Amino acid sequence: MERELFPSSPNKGEQARRKLLLAALKKFGEKGYDNASVREIADEAGQNVAAIAYYFVNKETLYTAVLEGIGQYVQGVFGKVAEEARERFKEGRPDQKLAKSIMKRMMRTLLGEQLEGSEFEKIRLVMLREQAAPSEKFDLLYEKTLRPLHQLFTRAVAVATGEEAESQQVILRTHAIFGQVLVFTLARATILRRLGVAKLDESHTAQIAAILDEHVELICEGLTTKGVQR
Template sequence: MKTSTTEPASPDRAADTRERLLLAGLTLFSQLGLEGVRTRQLSEAAGVNQSAIPYHFGGKEGVYAAVLEQTAQDIAARLDLPDAPPATARVAATQLEALMRGFATALLDSEASAARSLLLAREQLQPTPKFEAIHAGLFMPLHEAVTERVAAIRREAPDSRDSILRAHAILGQAIVFAVAREALLRRLGAKRLTRAMVGEIADMVGKTALAAARD
């Protein structure tokens, strides 16, 4: 008598299943948040069996954590964070402008950028236990780099309250283009942000960052 066994998924099939769940998770979690997404809803959106979620990620929370981690890693990988403090105010200004141009571009120039920005905004407004990981991997290094350059331009201590607040405001100049994208598209009479538009926005964000640092 034959006994039935469950064949383990091939590496290619397993990778495809994981990718489907990550893509579906990004869309659903960005729109509904962690608590608003049901396991069945997630599996149906991904086109996979519901059992694939605990098998590959340990549960819905595991998918959410993986989506957050991938989002933070993808954006962080696009940022050219300086390795050392700026030697002069002029160097700091050049680095700040380039850093903010890169951050704005990373937030806006991919097909997934709108969902990623919304997901990160949700995590800021309603932090889950996964917030600390993306804070350490993305938000904190970026915030420190911007603050350090602002402080050098203003000849302040890099941990000064003024420099930290200015850095936060400067970062917000890029983030607002991502989270308020739909309002901008309507004002521009456009259906999407073209590469040229993203470049224009990135240049503007870089220049306004310098103005805010020097004011």
């Protein structure tokens, strides 16, 4: 079943609440928290302003609900691969092959979310804003969602490269490796122009995924060899 942002029951009240969350997500992404008004959000949702007070009390609480929903969605996106990876880590220290497999799966998962027109497109701008200029609510995303996923990927990188887990170097290396996927969001307009296409389709996704897999192999092999030589 396709993942859904802010899942709710068919109940009329819950559907109205979900419309407000989706409208808020759009307006917060387009204009930022400070510049998005509750009236604009209500109009976008086809609701009256009083509905925001009824369901969320105020704009701050509404934004909190939006970030919590984003976090739950991202956890769902990575849920299967993250759960399997954690189970394998519990069984003991995994070998390099398994660690590289985890890295590839996590990168392919994010790549697919960015390029295949999923719900990720709706959360992209809010995520970018929170990274560029973190709000007071950033910890809602970081503590429950971003940090656990980053730590999991960091552990896989450490095993795959033979480096010390959770060292500053591995944390930075992890961010750099994962950044290869994020660039297709951050610099999408540039790659579309370079390729001369209007959007990245499934063939591009497959080609990018193969390149990322190749990079994982080359990076890990190179660092492992470097460690042996030292």
